[in-house]
Amino acid sequence: MKDNSKSLSKLVFERLSLYNRCIKNIMREGEKEYTDSSELSQILDVDSSLIRRDFSLIGKFGKRGMGYSLDSLRSGIEGFLGKDRTWKLALVGIGNLGKAVLQYLLKVESNYEVVRIFDRDRRKIGKKIEDKVIEDISELDDRSQIDIGIITVPADEAKKIANQFIDSKIKAIVNFAPIKLSVPESVYYREIDLIHEIDVVAGMIAFSEIKQKLD
Amino acid sequence: MKDNSKSLSKLVFERLSLYNRCIKNIMREGEKEYTDSSELSQILDVDSSLIRRDFSLIGKFGKRGMGYSLDSLRSGIEGFLGKDRTWKLALVGIGNLGKAVLQYLLKVESNYEVVRIFDRDRRKIGKKIEDKVIEDISELDDRSQIDIGIITVPADEAKKIANQFIDSKIKAIVNFAPIKLSVPESVYYREIDLIHEIDVVAGMIAFSEIKQKLD
DNA sequence: TAGATTGTTAATCGATTAACAATC
DNA sequence: TAGATTGTTAATCGATTAACAATC
Numbered sequence: 001m002k003d004n005s006k007s008l009s010k011l012v013f014e015r016l017s018l019y020n021r022c023i024k025n026i027m028r029e030g031e032k033e034y035t036d037s038s039e040l041s042q043i044l045d046v047d048s049s050l051i052r053r054d055f056s057l058i059g060k061f062g063k064r065g066m067g068y069s070l071d072s073l074r075s076g077i078e079g080f081l082g083k084d085r086t087w088k089l090a091l092v093g094i095g096n097l098g099k100a101v102l103q104y105l106l107k108v109e110s111n112y113e114v115v116r117i118f119d120r121d122r123r124k125i126g127k128k129i130e131d132k133v134i135e136d137i138s139e140l141d142d143r144s145q146i147d148i149g150i151i152t153v154p155a156d157e158a159k160k161i162a163n164q165f166i167d168s169k170i171k172a173i174v175n176f177a178p179i180k181l182s183v184p185e186s187v188y189y190r191e192i193d194l195i196h197e198i199d200v201v202a203g204m205i206a207f208s209e210i211k212q213k214l215d
Numbered sequence: 216m217k218d219n220s221k222s223l224s225k226l227v228f229e230r231l232s233l234y235n236r237c238i239k240n241i242m243r244e245g246e247k248e249y250t251d252s253s254e255l256s257q258i259l260d261v262d263s264s265l266i267r268r269d270f271s272l273i274g275k276f277g278k279r280g281m282g283y284s285l286d287s288l289r290s291g292i293e294g295f296l297g298k299d300r301t302w303k304l305a306l307v308g309i310g311n312l313g314k315a316v317l318q319y320l321l322k323v324e325s326n327y328e329v330v331r332i333f334d335r336d337r338r339k340i341g342k343k344i345e346d347k348v349i350e351d352i353s354e355l356d357d358r359s360q361i362d363i364g365i366i367t368v369p370a371d372e373a374k375k376i377a378n379q380f381i382d383s384k385i386k387a388i389v390n391f392a393p394i395k396l397s398v399p400e401s402v403y404y405r406e407i408d409l410i411h412e413i414d415v416v417a418g419m420i421a422f423s424e425i426k427q428k429l430d
Numbered sequence: 431t432a433g434a435t436t437g438t439t440a441a442t443c444g445a446t447t448a449a450c451a452a453t454c
Numbered sequence: 455t456a457g458a459t460t461g462t463t464a465a466t467c468g469a470t471t472a473a474c475a476a477t478c
Contacts, residue, residue: 085421
């Protein structure tokens with residue numbers, strides 16, 4: 001790391017994760033050893049200046065005149081994204097969405113370990129999904145040192161789960177329920193609302209169609 | 216609408232959708248007829264100036280000294296989000312994630328109509344999910360006038376589906392596969408990558424922990 | 431009228447882009 | 455060396471916040 005006083009915005013982290021995915025794709029295909037900011041710019045549709053600036057925030061990976069070694073770039077970014085350590089996850093709500101998230105997490109070799117999964121449905125408790133036993137939500141306590149809690153329950157149950165997570169001294173909560181949860185400053189919070197995403201798309205189309213009509 | 220020359224950013228649409236959800240929550244609970252920008256600010260953790268500015272971009276819904284009528288606010292926003300019309304959706308990929316999205320779309324009374332669902336798995340084709348028959352992907356053509364296509368297939372199949380959607384003159388694509396798809400200018404594109412979201416959270420925790428250690 | 435909150439403009443903040451010297 | 459691309463600084467752009475006159 002270059003300078004710890006610098007504070008990186010959420011936007012930078014989002015792009016770093018994007019770059020990383022892209023770099024891994026190039027490496028997978030490829031014969032190439034190097035890439036450069038304009039190649040990445042073209043693939044990702046991000047300005048090449050911004051890419052260079054983002055990289056320079058986390059280190060000096062480039063060789064002037066040559067570009068960036070894919071390998072060192074990848075390891076530099078992964079270090080920053082915490083991919084050099086294993087994160088312990090807990091997943092609450094084993095419906096279709098919960099199962100989908102679980103499968104995604106297990107599919108690629110990742111640095112996430114889903115240590116515990118929970119549901120409140122009696123019929124599910126004790127059964128196995130992807131080789132993991134579903135526990136009763138009430139078993140959720142702070143003994144398993146979970147880093148990140150993922151909420152995939154219906155909106156009306158989400159708040160209670162979040163509070164249980166907070167009590168267990170979790171570091172972050174990723175909430176897929178369509179409700180804003182309030183968490184203390186010390187807990188990272190991210191909300192992903194599937195329908196909300198579709199609403200935004202629909203809104204933008206509607207607006208552009210109205211504008212077109214008026215032109 | 217106030218002024219069609221104004222162009223609203225994606226950020227504004229995201230907040231409008233947020234406000235709408237919040238307003239509906241207040242209406243559901245409540246005895247209240249009115250809200251105001253500082254109440255919404257507190258609930259949503261968005262600056263009250265920004266809320267007033269966002270509202271003023273799409274109309275004049277407030278009464279000075281009183282706040283905003285929940286009812287007129289809701290209908291104003293919903294008009295802007297295209298909630299006064301029905302959007303035709305198609306969903307491709309009926310795995311866990313596809314089923315989850317389908318359930319979410321059908322759960323609340325919404326302005327989305329899932330007109331067709333597809334998969335390429337022979338064992339699924341012809342079966343019903345939520346009362347809808349799963350069709351073979353090859354049946355996807357431009358005859359059903361789909362507005363928004365939702366992709367919930369694995370990454371390596373996503374590109375082909377996107378192209379089929381584009382050929383069918385779709386207006387927008389919402390892609391849940393962890394791969395960037397390129398679409399023509401005329402098609403709205405939104406990508407939601409579940410793991411990417413978790414990566415960002417992990418990255419931000421990792422960074423803050425390193426910073427703390429160095430302090 | 432007095433009190434409150436909007437609607438809007440100006441000031442600030444932060445993120446992106448352009449430019450270019452440094453250097454591989 | 456000449457050519458290319460980085461790393462970084464300055465300029466621009468856009469989004470948020472502060473301030474306050476307008477007005478219910």
